[in-house]
Amino acid sequence: MDSTTGFSLTPVNHNHTNSSCSRDNVLKTVVFPVLYSLLFLLGLSLNGLAVWVFFSIPSRSHFIIYLKNIVVADVLMTLTFPFKVLSDSNMASVGLRVFVCRVSSVLFYLTMYISILFFGLISIDRCRKTLQPFKGTNAAHLSHRKLLSGVIWCSLLALSLPNMVLTSRSPTSVYFKCSDLKTAAGLHWHEVVNHVCQVIFWGNLVTVIVCYALITKELYSSYARASAYRAGGASRAGTGKGQRQPQRKTVSSNVFLVLAVFFVCFVPFHFSRVPYTMSQTRGRMFDCNLKLFFFQLKESTLWLSSLNSLLDPLIYFFLCKSFRTTLFKTLRLPPGTCSWLTGRGPDPNTGSTPLGDSSACL
Numbered sequence: 001m002d003s004t005t006g007f008s009l010t011p012v013n014h015n016h017t018n019s020s021c022s023r024d025n026v027l028k029t030v031v032f033p034v035l036y037s038l039l040f041l042l043g044l045s046l047n048g049l050a051v052w053v054f055f056s057i058p059s060r061s062h063f064i065i066y067l068k069n070i071v072v073a074d075v076l077m078t079l080t081f082p083f084k085v086l087s088d089s090n091m092a093s094v095g096l097r098v099f100v101c102r103v104s105s106v107l108f109y110l111t112m113y114i115s116i117l118f119f120g121l122i123s124i125d126r127c128r129k130t131l132q133p134f135k136g137t138n139a140a141h142l143s144h145r146k147l148l149s150g151v152i153w154c155s156l157l158a159l160s161l162p163n164m165v166l167t168s169r170s171p172t173s174v175y176f177k178c179s180d181l182k183t184a185a186g187l188h189w190h191e192v193v194n195h196v197c198q199v200i201f202w203g204n205l206v207t208v209i210v211c212y213a214l215i216t217k218e219l220y221s222s223y224a225r226a227s228a229y230r231a232g233g234a235s236r237a238g239t240g241k242g243q244r245q246p247q248r249k250t251v252s253s254n255v256f257l258v259l260a261v262f263f264v265c266f267v268p269f270h271f272s273r274v275p276y277t278m279s280q281t282r283g284r285m286f287d288c289n290l291k292l293f294f295f296q297l298k299e300s301t302l303w304l305s306s307l308n309s310l311l312d313p314l315i316y317f318f319l320c321k322s323f324r325t326t327l328f329k330t331l332r333l334p335p336g337t338c339s340w341l342t343g344r345g346p347d348p349n350t351g352s353t354p355l356g357d358s359s360a361c362l
Ligand SMILES: Nc1ncnc2c1ncn2[C@@H]1O[C@H](COP(=O)(O)OP(=O)(O)O)[C@@H](O)[C@H]1O
Pocket: 100, 101, 102, 105, 106, 107, 109, 110, 159, 160, 163, 164, 167, 177, 178, 179, 190, 193, 194, 197, 280
């Protein structure tokens, strides 16, 4: 019995560390800890700022409600990084590594799927806003969205909780994997959760693709309308009658940021997760080199998913004018700062506003 950890452990197995199949290579013990440390420092600063800004923005649109949920998920996700860094770099005690398997990794995945679900909802909202730009919202709709947010958090928590509870076996060696700590029921639940999460992910991916296909269609037709309006401008000026400008909003390509972030961060992980989960729960089907390969593929793509917590603040900045305005006020910067980055503002010809710019948080 190890007096510092409370676990009964076999002595260090040096063969394990020397084996070509050991997970403890430079990628796991040095490269990813450095990358996660960077993510932690940058992510905590940006998301801390984002929380500060969002606290002073009232939840007066569906979009802002969804973004607030994502920022909370991102802060929680960022707080799990130091535990992963200590655990992967072998600087953590056995007790802390058990905590990572039982609690912090589960929290990490929970927040990741919260973000994915809210990304899907944001795409639906952006699509609605593009196709029906003048349809407003009311207090009842906003309350429904808040209720929906609560239901999403509770459901994912209920799904994840058994992954904590059923990771209850004590490690029998200093070198252990999270799956070694699971009971038979725990391994089964781990597999079930991963299937459910695959469904959540692919369902949301389809939603995002359909919504952005509709947004693209609208983007092209609004450009066509704007060009036709400009072409007609000369003749209107000639007759001197003038004509009311088209009252439709044009769409800024900034909205595609959501699509780009979704693809870069989440698609690679979900391709690599399927064989990795199989290697965890049906270990005998895989030789150790293949298991190591799937582990490293999962870890590399998992880092891309973690990068999401850093990229989300960019979405708030580019797509949410009230976020930018409040941010500039907080930092005491003039309101027009970075306007070259965030969009054109109202079109001088049509007077319409790019959706990715001023109207995006309405
Ligand atoms: N999608 C998920 N939702 C909630 N918990 C998960 C999910 N995927 C894995 N977990 C839990 O997170 C912990 C770490 O899992 P995993 O990353 O597969 O293990 P390892 O770190 O050994 O590669 C485990 O307790 C596992 O059950």
